[in-house]
Amino acid sequence: MNYSEKYYSFIDLEKLKSKYFDDRSLISGNFDKIIVIGIGGSSQGSKAINSFLNEDRVIYFDNLNFYFINKTLNSINLEKTGFIFISKSGATSEILTLFDYLVGELENKINISNHFFTITEIKSSPLHDLSVHKSIGIIEHDKDIGGRFSIFSSASMIPGFMFNEKFVTSFFIGAEEGESGDRMALAVEKAKLITSPVLKNINAILVYGDELIETANWLKQLYAESLGKKGEGFMPVVSQMPQDQHSLMQLYIDGPKNIFFEILSMQYRESNFINLTLNNHRDAMFSTLKQQDLTITPLGKIQEFSEKSISTLGEFFYAKMVEVIQLAEILEIDPFTQDAVEIQKNFLK
Template sequence: MISFDFSKCSLKDSEMEALSKEVAKARATLKKERESGAVGFWALPFDEDLLIRCRNVAKDIRYRFQNLIVLGIGGSSVGLRALSRALWPSDNRLRLLIQESPDPQSVEKILKAIDLNRTCINVISKSGATIETTTLLDHFLTALKDKVGEKWRDHVVVTTEQNKGKLFGLVEKEKLIHFEIPENVDGRFSVFSAVGLFPLTCIGVNTQKLLKGAARAVDNHDNACRNGTIHYLLNKNHGKTISVMMTYGDALKEFGGWYAQLWAESLGKEGKGQTPLACQGPQDQHSLAQLFLDGPKDKVVTFIKVAPQRGDKLGELMERECNATAQACFESGCPSVTITLPSLDEETLGELLMTHQIQTAFTGHLMGINPYDQPAVERIKKFI
């Protein structure tokens, strides 16, 4: 299990206790939304049927193809990017390419580098109408049809909501393989749905263990709620308007980006919220740490480290670097929480990501806002 060290959060017990009624109310809201099924991300770690179907389809994909291109943006890609980076199997033979942006140079670079005859495209969009993703799909399908002709349908897997949007219309018209994104699961909370599970299964990640770790966080989320309470109080009462996520370990590099999207899009509403900042240790000790220690006192840092194996000199150095930075921050008036991972495996990463989803939802309820919508993002779409 992952462990939390709250000793450097710089909050008094009395301040935490003064919020006990609000905390109890927020926890009751979590319990209600889980038990009622109104919010679907809670149930995802227990969906055995989806796990089996992902395995069956992935087996065929791994047999027939050399490349898997995932087209998706935001919640349809960042969780997959984080987990595939952290859990990439050493014996995987399927090349995974994730394309989020309709940047023409990036797209043409991919098309020049791959053989479309040996390529599967997994297009992901909850709404089925995300303009970046549908435009990318049109471009890739044109190239795919030119290469393989009428067989293009055998190269496409669609992950989208049922009975909604352009993508589901394509599924019905062309009889494509389809994975459903549940209506009650928001995109940034969807990593344990087919959004993440199918491509991760394709590259050989043990998704059963991934879900086991996520289920562990669902069953015991005391630390998620405590960490959310700390971030809420530091923001509301102490002016900590920036939430820094500092990971130690190259495998965790993409986790910070996933957290930034989750925290910002869920909580940045009604003039409230914290600005997330993702960085990596020890590299950013030589840049951003100067700001953390000697700049404005407007930050709370979450450190994530991996417990070193006995005799692992490099791992031991990484741990000392993390501990030293946390201590220096504490002495400089920059509060922090440290999370220690026992290892970098599927169960641990499943627990880590689900813990932060629960923490985010809980913090939103403490703030009195809806953590599951994104009204300002929808306003941008009106101008595109």
């Protein structure tokens, strides 16, 4: 079925916006900080939003890092901190481990029923049932929206705009701009690259502006999990620039010719020497890739983001999800499954 003929709940913007405002009201408490306990798509969307906004009041426990977790707990005012656990299935091993650990560490220090919140499907699962047992508030995770496609759902919107709700309307306005664009040409462009006789199977995402690193990481997951099936897809690699110019540029320019490039760039308001030098390096890299006849997508352009222009970010997220769906149609694969991930889970003890 063609993309335009099918309904996708994760881009039903009016429904998602309405649900977000309803769900947001369920997070009670006057918190100075929020800790998000999620992994992969459960946390990456909101992490990209907060990074773009330079919001440091939202902290992420999105890996099993004992030292970082304890250092953080010892450095914050627990009475002014909320904890949001996110797992669509309610059975994510890492989240259950962190839930158990944090309950054990904190239930004698704070009233966890006032400080802990869970976003998960409303069905029996370890996380759902433990939350009920501990009288922890539960916000429903839409059963039809997977993690990497959840950027406009409450799972990403609540932690993403916890301290910046004034930007929510602009974020959705930007998404509507992405809705109006024709993305098929971009999908066809990538399909030709990864299926042509001169195979391009590595996508180097060059990031100029640290605010966009987590956006690139979101894109990496979207590409890899949605398209890496049945021998199809490509390997996305995130490069923090200009730092990686001093480690990877030699290979990028003169190594194997199976690499194609995307450039994400911040446009800063302040015209200082640091920002000017960053832009100079970006322009020099762009010109180098062009001069060496190396492929830049989309359509040979730099993807630019104005500082604090959250509408641009909303448009980007929407457009990339649509592009991936259309690319999956061309490749005749299902972008919403990730069956190979289950192989590793079978070995967990």
